[in-house]
Amino acid sequence: MTVAGDALQEQAAARQLASAVRKLFGRSLHVRTVDTGSCAVCESELRLLLAPHYDLHRLGLFFTPAPRHADMLLVTGPAVRAMDTALLKTYVAMPDPKIVVAIGACPLGGVYAEDDLIHGRLDQVLPVDVVVPGCPPNPLALLHGLLVAVGRLAERVGDLRFVIEEPGP
Amino acid sequence: MPSGPGREAVAVSSGDDRPFYGAAVVRCPDGQAAAARVRQFGEHFGARVADLYAAMEEELVTLHLVMALDAEGGYVDLTWPVSGEQYPAISEILPAAFVEECEIFEQFGVRPADNKPLNRVAIPPRAEAHFPRLGPAPGHEGRHPRAPHYVAGEAFEFPFGPVRAVAQESLYIGLVTSGEEVIDLYLMQWHKHRGLERRLQGLPPERALFFVERMEGLSAVGNGWAFCRALEGCAGVQVPPPIERVRGIALELERLYNHAAAVAALAQATGLSVGQAQAEIVLEQLLRLNSVVFGHRYLFGVLALGGVHRAPEAGALRELLGSAVDGLRREIEALQSTNSFMDRLEACGIVSPEVAQRLAVVGPVARGSGQNRDARRDHPFGPYLDERVEVATRASGDVLSRLEVVATEAAESARLIGEFCRAGLRAQASSRPVHLPRSASALGWSESSRGESLVSILVDDNELSRVRLRPASVRNWRAFDDAARSRNVFTDVPIIEASFWLTVAGFAR
Numbered sequence: 001m002t003v004a005g006d007a008l009q010e011q012a013a014a015r016q017l018a019s020a021v022r023k024l025f026g027r028s029l030h031v032r033t034v035d036t037g038s039c040a041v042c043e044s045e046l047r048l049l050l051a052p053h054y055d056l057h058r059l060g061l062f063f064t065p066a067p068r069h070a071d072m073l074l075v076t077g078p079a080v081r082a083m084d085t086a087l088l089k090t091y092v093a094m095p096d097p098k099i100v101v102a103i104g105a106c107p108l109g110g111v112y113a114e115d116d117l118i119h120g121r122l123d124q125v126l127p128v129d130v131v132v133p134g135c136p137p138n139p140l141a142l143l144h145g146l147l148v149a150v151g152r153l154a155e156r157v158g159d160l161r162f163v164i165e166e167p168g169p
Numbered sequence: 170m171p172s173g174p175g176r177e178a179v180a181v182s183s184g185d186d187r188p189f190y191g192a193a194v195v196r197c198p199d200g201q202a203a204a205a206r207v208r209q210f211g212e213h214f215g216a217r218v219a220d221l222y223a224a225m226e227e228e229l230v231t232l233h234l235v236m237a238l239d240a241e242g243g244y245v246d247l248t249w250p251v252s253g254e255q256y257p258a259i260s261e262i263l264p265a266a267f268v269e270e271c272e273i274f275e276q277f278g279v280r281p282a283d284n285k286p287l288n289r290v291a292i293p294p295r296a297e298a299h300f301p302r303l304g305p306a307p308g309h310e311g312r313h314p315r316a317p318h319y320v321a322g323e324a325f326e327f328p329f330g331p332v333r334a335v336a337q338e339s340l341y342i343g344l345v346t347s348g349e350e351v352i353d354l355y356l357m358q359w360h361k362h363r364g365l366e367r368r369l370q371g372l373p374p375e376r377a378l379f380f381v382e383r384m385e386g387l388s389a390v391g392n393g394w395a396f397c398r399a400l401e402g403c404a405g406v407q408v409p410p411p412i413e414r415v416r417g418i419a420l421e422l423e424r425l426y427n428h429a430a431a432v433a434a435l436a437q438a439t440g441l442s443v444g445q446a447q448a449e450i451v452l453e454q455l456l457r458l459n460s461v462v463f464g465h466r467y468l469f470g471v472l473a474l475g476g477v478h479r480a481p482e483a484g485a486l487r488e489l490l491g492s493a494v495d496g497l498r499r500e501i502e503a504l505q506s507t508n509s510f511m512d513r514l515e516a517c518g519i520v521s522p523e524v525a526q527r528l529a530v531v532g533p534v535a536r537g538s539g540q541n542r543d544a545r546r547d548h549p550f551g552p553y554l555d556e557r558v559e560v561a562t563r564a565s566g567d568v569l570s571r572l573e574v575v576a577t578e579a580a581e582s583a584r585l586i587g588e589f590c591r592a593g594l595r596a597q598a599s600s601r602p603v604h605l606p607r608s609a610s611a612l613g614w615s616e617s618s619r620g621e622s623l624v625s626i627l628v629d630d631n632e633l634s635r636v637r638l639r640p641a642s643v644r645n646w647r648a649f650d651d652a653a654r655s656r657n658v659f660t661d662v663p664i665i666e667a668s669f670w671l672t673v674a675g676f677a678r
Contacts, residue, residue, distance in 0.1 A: 031335075038386075039386035040385065040672040040675075043336045048452070048453060051449035077361075080363060082361075086332050087332075115364075118363060
């Protein structure tokens with residue numbers, strides 16, 4: 001792909017994402033990340049989402065250190081079993097509706113096979129809603145993944161019930 | 170081989186038909202003899218602990234101590250079998266070997282005979298006997314690293330991790346503090362242990378290279394090249410200089426983007442958003458440059474056994490490199506003229522030259538503490554045989570001196586890339602099949618952006634029977650707690666971490 005083509009695609013994706021986030025979350029969608037044994041490269045690409053070239057903040061997306069504030073969980077790494085407790089605690093602490101995005105080839109099962117150390121696939125541990133393949137997925141691919149995830153989250157919001165119906169007599 | 174006093178005593182012994190490539194091998198009959206040899210090497214030759222690892226050879230745990238003789242330009246692999254469950258403690262002679270002694274205890278169940286408590290490295294607590302290990306499980310667990318940190322009076326432990334700031338690797342930091350000052354600090358890294366060394370056993374070499382690149386993705390070329398060199402050494406494959414220079418370019422590009430990333434992380438840790446953004450612009454430029462020149466932002470898949478999978482786009486390299494390197498230089502200069510930045514760096518996170526020497530750290534951490542060592546110059550390989558690397562050192566050992574080392578190294582990397590291009594590159598991808606011999610051992614090394622990276626392999630029955638990976642992160646995390654304890658406050662810890670620029674993935678692997 002050419003650099004110009006990249007830039008055009010990036011702009012289009014960014015516009016779509018910005019309007020979706022604005023409409024659904026009032027420019028305030030919060031994202032938490034968890035590393036379950038990655039090689040540190042996916043983390044590097046995630047950090048670059050905040051860098052001037054991509055600048056997620058302008059789209060109304062924010063990284064948050066607190067899972068209680070997070071709408072979306074980005075998980076990297078092949079789901080090492082030793083991280084299970086930390087990962088589940090993070091997931092449980094997030095309020096509904098929440099969405100899980102698997103980042104990179106590792107949580108898809110593309111790198112490590114399952115054994116006593118590693119689940120090998122994230123969906124063995126958490127319900128995965130969106131996958132972003134790549135080793136590593138570049139920031140543009142991550143942007144596309146977030147766009148898909150926002151769409152999924154919108155469906156979840158639509159399904160939420162705010163009134164608890166009393167059981168019939 | 171080294172020269173000087175005691176030379177006769179260190180002649181290579183024979184008696185085993187397994188050839189060893191990349192290092193002079195010294196075989197000892199038992200631990201006592203080995204300890205005597207270690208003393209000899211330490212005293213007469215100033216040998217530095219590069220690595221200590223174990224392997225199962227004929228149902229017996231065999232230890233290999235890799236010592237670097239930097240002045241002479243060679244490595245020595247001192248090997249001896251362990252009978253029983255204990256061996257004479259190497260860390261009593263050369264303290265740097267402690268972290269490997271802990272690893273060997275977890276993976277092979279043998280321990281040094283000094284009754285010192287051993288720390289947990291990679292195996293999670295309460296792991297059962299069938300937990301995947303490289304050798305037999307130990308009879309009892311290593312101590313919990315929390316145990317010796319006696320907290321009394323007003324001090325308390327502030328637990329931090331393993332889920333840390335956004336897009337940071339998983340790492341548990343136990344901060345012992347009385348409120349602001351870091352009294353003590355310890356790390357738990359086993360959350361990320363993926364058992365890579367075990368996974369590599371018996372794998373075809375090409376597949377093993379795939380995993381070695383993904384052990385510590387930010388040093389894919391540094392670690393991958395060390396692995397390729399070990400394999401090529403024992404398979405007798407000669408890589409032509411124009412191809413070695415292509416590898417050299419990949420290694421220097423990797424160093425450049427890592428140094429830019431470290432500068433960005435430093436600016437972030439000191440709270441300078443503008444400086445961070447500027448450094449990230451340069452980082453993104455360098456990653457896109459990697460992508461244009463070699464087809465991958467992090468240079469995965471560039472190396473092949475016996476050659477390279479990708480030929481560089483030399484035109485694009487010439488066109489884009491200059492502006493990115495200039496940008497990095499300007500950015501570092503701008504930061505260095507910002508008082509609020511410099512105030513945070515000076516006298517922060519000090520690793521004294523004595524500590525650096527004792528813990529045998531490598532890379533910019535060592536060079537920032539006055540240790541003049543660089544595998545590209547001391548143990549030249551590939552293109553560095555023809556092109557001498559100018560090594561920058563600083564004496565004060567604080568974060569600022571590490572930044573200055575990084576700044577100088579970035580300029581040197583750009584110069585090296587220019588020299589390699591001028592000397593001529595292979596314009597097509599080219600690799601040669603590597604056939605493993607029936608039985609061999611080999612050591613491969615390179616200098617990643619974090620420091621010297623070592624890979625040792627043992628081949629039996631034409632298969633990889635043991636692959637030992639020793640990325641620079643293994644050595645350098647050892648000095649992190651010393652740096653953090655040196656009269657620092659809480660908020661200095663991220664600054665020190667950025668200046669070390671290590672990965673947990675490499676340590677826990």
